[in-house]
């Protein structure tokens with residue numbers, strides 16, 4: 001008999017990550033890392049062939065910024081992270097895997113061997129980023145029980161805390177502003193179900209953008225006073241960034257803050273009020289308000305239908321966020337579950353549920369897709385490129401949809417199906433998810449033979465594609481050829497390297 005597995009939930013954040021497990025009573029508890037802290041900065045320091053993850057790496061940013069990589073999550077979906085370390089660039093999902101491996105090791109120190117976990121992603125993550133997260137878990141040696149959306153996880157934690165899971169359905173708005181991403185989700189909670197009604201967000205908006213405004217403000221002051229621009233010197237920038245983030249935190253607690261900064265030997269002292277800071281960042285906050293309004297519109301509900309507004313993510317500590325939401329929704333946002341821990345707690349509850357844990361109120365999670373999924377086609381009349389949407393955004397998952405297309409020429413021997421994700425009518429402006437190539441079509445196939453493309457979009461936001469050619473041809477599952485994904489060999493290589501605590505590139509990798 002195998003020992004019962006701990007139910008581990010991991011919030012793999014842009015700035016900070018956290019993990020939680022379920023105690024003997026089925027209640028989520030945050031795990032401390034090896035430094036004794038609940039949050040692990042998602043920051044990596046490359047040092048003499050070693051990779052250090054967490055607080056030490058974050059502190060090193062002030063002096064060794066050129067050896068430090070942060071915000072890998074923001075670059076998921078690209079082939080390589082743009083930061084070069086000793087002339088090397090790494091795939092973002094590998095950097096995420098290194099953070100996951102540290103969280104796993106630290107969890108094992110408390111709980112014993114860990115095989116599997118639930119990992120969370122922003123609701124607004126597209127398929128490519130979800131696949132990259134799955135790959136990161138694989139490289140970290142973790143079996144992924146499920147990927148769930150961060151706001152869903154937060155709502156699960158909230159539902160558990162307030163025993164709403166089996167109560168009458170309530171509509172909850174989850175506003176999640178972290179370090180690097182913004183998500184807003186409207187959910188229905190109750191009757192044993194967490195049902196997402198609509199979701200939207202911005203993967204390039206978070207606390208770092210608020211930091212950047214302070215960095216620019218301070219840099220311009222240094223430039224005016226000393227003719228030195230700290231943004232042009234990596235080390236100075238690293239230090240200034242930390243100071244500005246601290247100042248931002250001070251401004252959440254106080255009406256005024258002071259920045260002390262050493263600008264190449266010149267001492268720079270700058271003051272800013274919370275009001276000035278809010279003015280300098282009001283457009284960022286307005287972007288989140290706009291998305292929040294749009295998300296509610298997508299559900300067809302009114303503000304009066306919303307019974308709770310939940311705050312998730314460290315950046316919701318900025319007083320301007322609560323104020324904006326109070327004005328927008330007419331409700332005082334709920335802070336009863338810690339914004340830093342809610343997501344990991346919900347993930348642990350979901351893991352416990354999937355592992356068949358006792359003491360848990362059973363629940364189901366139902367999701368929607370956050371981006372429309374379609375095929376790049378051509379307008380029959382104009383021949384211009386046009387996106388044929390098969391699964392519109394906010395469709396409940398799992399979803400299956402079919403589209404019928406036609407071969408172009410007589411005797412065509414292969415078909416290329418280009419799969420895209422996004423809202424633009426022009427497929428070139430959508431995110432290119434991958435392609436399927438169907439070869440060796442029967443000879444002498446007439447032009448305009450129907451090609452039926454079927455999408456099967458799973459609950460975890462991952463896609464399967466099958467293509468059938470001709471009226472009665474059997475449909476064939478097709479592997480998506482992805483532009484920026486690691487190959488199976490590369491994944492296995494990095495998995496072995498991480499397990500061995502080294503980081504040598506595969507021989508064939510440039």
Ligand code: AMP
Pocket residue numbers: 013014015016017177178179180206207208245248249250252312313314315316317318339340
């Ligand atoms: P998360 O990704 O949820 O861990 O959130 C991290 C972000 O929250 C970072 O940008 C932090 O600077 C920000 N943050 C944490 N505490 C505060 C605070 N007291 N005031 C403003 N921002 C904060």
